[in-house]
Amino acid sequence: MPEFIFISQAEGSIHINSDFNFSIFLSEFCDDTPISYGVKLAGISWGIDIFKINKNFKNKFQEYISNSSNGISPYAKKFYYESIRPLAEPEYVIIAFIKAHDQIPKNYISLVKDLLSLSLKEYNSSKTNDFRKCLENALRKLDPLLSSSVDIYLNYDLYDSYGQGKIGESDRNKRKCRFCGKTIEDGVKFSNKAHIIPEAFGNKKFICNEECDNCNHFFGENIETHLIKYFDFFRVFSQTKGKEGPLKIHFDNNNILSNRNIVNIPTDESSSNNMIYIVNKTASKTDSIDINNLSIPFKIKNIVEQNIYKSIIKMGINFLPPQYLSYFSETIKWLLGQKQSTELPLGFRRNNFSPSSPEPSLGLFIRSNDNFNLPFLIVSFHFYFTTFFLIAPFCSQDRRTFITPQEIEDTKNILKPILDDNYDIISLNSLNPIEYIINLNLKHTPKKQ
Structure with missing residues (x-):
């Protein structure tokens, strides 16, 4: 089913998943022929149509909606009342639709929204009529990020705790x-x-x-x-x-x-x-x-290291969308102490000594395909300098145990853009209490005269 994204200057973006072809439909109301572009994002080709909407367009659309004899599509009617009619007058808006491809995962839609929103922001502020130039500038800004992270978005649905209640x-x-x-x-x-x-x-x-x-x-x-x-x-x-x-x-x-x-x-x-x-x-x-x-x-x-592991996976189960909970019945037994094991998946610990925020955060990476070389659920927990990336053990959707460096090689490669070079592979199997020692080294620096 095609994916369409509506972007306007004032109203933000709306994602539409529908067989209804909005591009062909909207062109009937335009005074000018829509401008079309081909864009390649991290190896995936997109088609983009730009519609310049004026008052005449809005009047034509309203007249079409009012004429019940046309057998109006429910998608078109919903789109008019929710996205077209609320626009202020006079307001010059741009509506862009994306003709998506079958290989586009859900997460990739948000990246395209970012591209178009960034393009429109520059278009609005630069007083240029060359939208292609704005699009290319936005693409240059985003493509290095997309190219390095595309494997994550192709294999995982991402959930973040930011703004969650x-x-x-x-x-x-x-x-x-x-x-x-x-x-x-x-x-x-x-x-x-x-x-x-x-x-x-x-x-x-x-x-x-x-x-x-x-x-x-x-x-x-x-x-x-x-x-x-x-x-x-x-x-x-x-x-x-x-x-x-x-x-x-x-x-x-x-x-x-x-x-x-x-x-x-x-x-x-x-x-x-x-x-x-x-x-x-x-x-x-x-x-x-x-x-x-x-x-x-x-x-x-x-400190029992396996309890550190359990704490982070427990947070992930708390945050997990309910449709996935049945896959983790054995994981929950382990969390409750009803299942014992000292052979758990290896994990990753990243240290970044320039923290962007002292606030804690939790992330879920939920596999969106049948690539069984990758774990179904990775839970990330960030606080201050440190971020843990831990695989939820005993998931019924996994074919591997991920307990050896060879078994987590694909996972490491997927996460590499996030891990950078400041990470180590860790084992949190131990049930034996251990002692941590942190040395705080202070050096006196005289004030400059």
């Missing part, structure tokens, strides 16, 4: 827990807010309605604490606030790290919001400190 059934009486499968009739409650990204990372609004209080308590007490402890150091430096406000983290070697003034040192208000305070509970006033070469270790004990 509550996920799942709004009526408590109709809710079914995604993990234990129970409802209110089975005796469980849905009273607590089940934060998809733990609240310890600053998340307040991204909530799953379909996680019962019992499962929420289980994950909060047994699983998510390990992910939180892993990021404790960076939660302070990112100025994250917990339930009680600014953080005060006690590490296992008597060091305390906080993003609030815990030592009552006078500071001016403008700088205090960005201050980090470090205290050692056993230090003496007479201890000497070399401020020119100071290294402070922060020890975090009893």
Whole structure:
């Protein structure tokens, strides 16, 4: 079925999936012949028709809609009332339609929208009548990105937590827990807010309605604490606030790290919001400190790496569109501790030391085809410097286990544009508690005179 995209200067974009050929239909109302272009995006060819709509066009379209003897297509009527009639007068708009090809995946439509919107933005501001030039400029800006990421869009549907609110059934009486499968009739409650990204990372609004209080308590007490402890150091430096406000983290070697003034040192208000305070509970006033070469270790004990893995996959199950949940019954058993394994898929950890945002984010990569060399679900979790990309284990739609470097080679190649060169392949199989040590190295830099 063809894909059509409507772009106007003021109304944004509308995606239409229909057998109805809007390009041929709209040309009947135009004073001028539509301008046609051929565009190649990351190896995929598109046809683009540009319609310049004036008042006469709108009047012709309205007259056609009013004449019931024409046997009006429901698509045309809907398009007129929702997209044409609301346009202001006099308003010079451009409507572009994309004649899509069979190989175009759903995600690719959004990229074409970006291309056309960028083209129109320049067209509006440049006072030129040469739309092709604007289109070519936009293509030059976007094509390197598309060329490097095309394999991701051809193989995966992408979901991002940005701007998301509550996920799942709004009526408590109709809710079914995604993990234990129970409802209110089975005796469980849905009273607590089940934060998809733990609240310890600053998340307040991204909530799953379909996680019962019992499962929420289980994950909060047994699983998510390990992910939180892993990021404790960076939660302070990112100025994250917990339930009680600014953080005060006690590490296992008597060091305390906080993003609030815990030592009552006078500071001016403008700088205090960005201050980090470090205290050692056993230090003496007479201890000497070399401020020119100071290294402070922060020890975090009893972290179980498999629980870090579980925490991130659990977030993915919370966020997962409901039509896919049945594929993960074995995954959910593993999350609940009803299934044990120390042979889990390898994952990727990317470190970017120029964070664009301190806000946490969650992403889903859901395979959109039968390429069984790739995992069905990849869950990404980003916080501060670090992003994890983890494969959801035990999915019924997977043919591979992805436990060896050879088995994840295709996955690595797909994700390479996102991973850049700042990643390592990781295993989070271990059930044994381990100790993490983060060394904070401080160097005194004298002020320039």
